[in-house]
Amino acid sequence: MKDTVLELARQGATVLFSTHIMEQAEKLCDSVCIIAHGETVVDGPLAEVKRRHGGHHVIVAVERGSQAVDQVWADRSLVAKAHNYGQYAEVELADGADPQRLLTTILEAGARISRFEVTEATLNQVFIDLVGPDAARPAARGEA
DSSP states (O other): OHHHHHHHHHTTOOOOOOOSOHHHHHHHOSEEEEEETTEEEEEEEHHHHHHHHSOOEEEEEEEEOHHHHHHHHTOTTTEEEEEEOSSOEEEEEOTTOOHHHHHHHHHHTTOEEEEEEEEOOOHHHHHHHHHOGGGGSGGGGTOO
């Protein structure tokens, strides 16, 4: 199906693709419209939606010093949200925070970093931020 949708789009056809799986939409769509509870939450080109609603994100993997880094994640002048997955963390920077300042603060805390990547938000992150975390769970979508 993916190949068919992409081929039709390459030929100039408009394809309306409906999904609850944001990863699919992000891979296949040029523009997105997110509807929640019968209301349009966001509508526009994918890149613009991610830029406007996605914030600034950093992926950080720490080899050692993860306890010290937990204190950095709590610093609201640097970090709006941090999702720590053990091996790495996905961090949304606070408004106006500089990724280089975050890096310096982590190093000054005594952590050893194996990965530090400034990245854009995924469409799924944008969806959760706009609609709420419960909407991303299968039970909320009526799936089993």
